Amino acid sequence: MGEPLAVPLVTPSSASGPNALADSSRALGSADGAPSFSSQLAEAVSAFSRRQSQTAFLLSQTVAESRELPTIDEQQRLLVSRNAAMGYCFVAPQTAAVPAPALQTVPARPKPQAQRPDPGTTTSKVDEADLNADDVAPLAIEQFPRPANDNGRGVHWVPTTSSxxxxxxxxxxxxxxxxxxxxxxxxxxxxxxxNDYLVQRxxxxxxxxxxxxxxxGLQPITGDLEAMVRHYKSLGVSYFQLYNEPNLKVETGGQQPDVKRYLDLWIPAAKQVIAAGGLPGIGALSPQGDVDDRQFLAETLAELQARGETRLLNRTWLAVHNYTGPRDFTDPDGFLRYRQYDAIIRSILGHSLPMVGTEGGTQLGPGVTEEKQVQLMTQxxxxxxxxxxxxxxxxxxxxIANEAGGGKDPAFSQHALIRPDGPTALAQALTRLA
Structure with missing residues (x-):
């Protein structure tokens, strides 16, 4: 596995109050006159040639059993360059999938059955009385569920809603x-x-x-959200991400991203997830958004405070999209971007929130060769x-896969680890790393 790599730490302010965020911003600068955090905000949107908004539009595709989903306007697509994958796809050694020890999960608390909306209607807001003190009692970070023998290594499934x-x-x-x-x-x-069979496997x-x-996009979730969470919770799912990259216009019907509009939808959905025993995910912000991800995060937390809803954060985790582009491993705007999020969170809340990457990585493209991709991802x-x-x-x-798993959009072909002609060089390197 190799020795852990040394990476310089960013030490965020643990203070709270009106000046805390400014203090945190200064902490993210350097003592030798490097650009400040505020100036980095201005240049962040143009930092990469690639805008990571894949899943905002990805599900115009389906597999045979998948439900047909609305197609996002092609003019709204923010596509990456499509490099052909040639000459390095070989069959990896086969290793049997072996059951591992049970996951460490937090059991859902039994709750009285409440009247639920008709499955064909949009979800209704969960009343304040429906969340009792036990529902939102603070969980320490170490109490959030993690897999046995956790190594922090994750991958996104095929971009379809069933397989x-x-x-x-x-x-x-x-x-x-x-x-x-x-x-x-x-x-x-x-x-x-x-997705029952997928979760079971x-x-x-x-x-x-x-x-x-x-x-x-930012639409009310239709159907019985609580029932869905209870169902998948019983199968072993604890983490439920609500909405995706709300700082992108492509997710807001072309409107300017707006924190208040986002929270108008997220808060009632999060309450239903919590009431059903799940843990709601917030954020999932694009690092190249129409509104800067760090600004959007800070405003989201401040708005939750203004609405008196910070108790929801006791059971909430931050979804992270730390794509790197060609940036080096130690670049604070690449893989380590999550540390900037933590600095903002600590400056406003006074403590960290759990984070789970739900998209990310280093993709082939300008400035990223196959060799560099393998190097950055294994690091x-x-x-x-x-x-x-x-x-x-x-x-x-x-x-993990596109066409090889039933995905239909060729825009994602070059991102897939497993392709119709075999595993990529990166997939083979990760297999060796395991």
Missing amino acids: RPEVVDELVSKAVQMGMKWVVFLNDGASIGA LTANGIMPVLRVYTN AYRYMESHPDPYNFAYTYWI
Whole structure:
């Protein structure tokens, strides 16, 4: 596995109050006159040539059993360059997927059955009385569930909302070979059943499933969200990501991203997730958003305070999209971007929130060769294995497969670890690393 890599720490302010965020920003600068945090905000949008908004538009595609989803306007797509994958795809040694010890989960508390909305209607807000003190009692970071023998290594599933059993069997086996302990997958709104087999195979192999509730942008979640959470909680899912990259116009129907509009949807959904025993995810911000991700995060936390809803954060985790582009491993705006988020969170709340990567990684493209991709990804995964930042649970590569798993959009072909002609060089390197 190699020795843990040394990375310079960013020490955020643990103070609170009106000047805390400014103090945190200064802490992220350097003593030798390097650009300040505020100036980095101004240049962040243009820092990469690639804008990481894949899942905002990805589900115009389906597999045979998948539900048909709305197609995002092609003019809104923020596509990356499409480099052909040639000359390095070989069959990796086969390793059997072996069940691992049970996941360490927090059991859902039994609750009286409340009247739920009709499945064909939008979800209604969970009243304040529906969340009691036990529901929102603070969880220490070490109490949040993690897989047995956790190494912080994650991967995003195929960009569809369901997969055939033979696809699940094949790709879960590949995930085990690559040492993955976290897998993020997409569920069509509050629907139940399409991902049961996937979750069962993941948990049987000691992998922590993370469910992203897929919606077509910032729309109310239709159906019975509580029932869906209870169902998948019973199968081993604790983490439920609500909404995706709300700092992008492509996710807001072309409107300027707005924290208040986002929280109008997130808060009632989060209450339902918590009431059903789940842990809601917030954030999932694009590092190249129309509104800077760090600004959007700070405003989100401040608005939750203004609305008196910070108790929800006792059971909430931050979804992270720390894509790197060609940036070096130690660059604070690449893999280590989560530390800037933590500095902001601590400056406002006075403590850290758990973080789970739900997208990320180093993709082939301008400035990123196959060799550099392997180098950066193996560095990051080795670093995660040493658990240097206890609040940061997983680093998640986008994606395990596209066409090989039923994905239809060729825009994602070059991102896939497993392709129709075999595993990529990166997939083979991760298998060796495992």
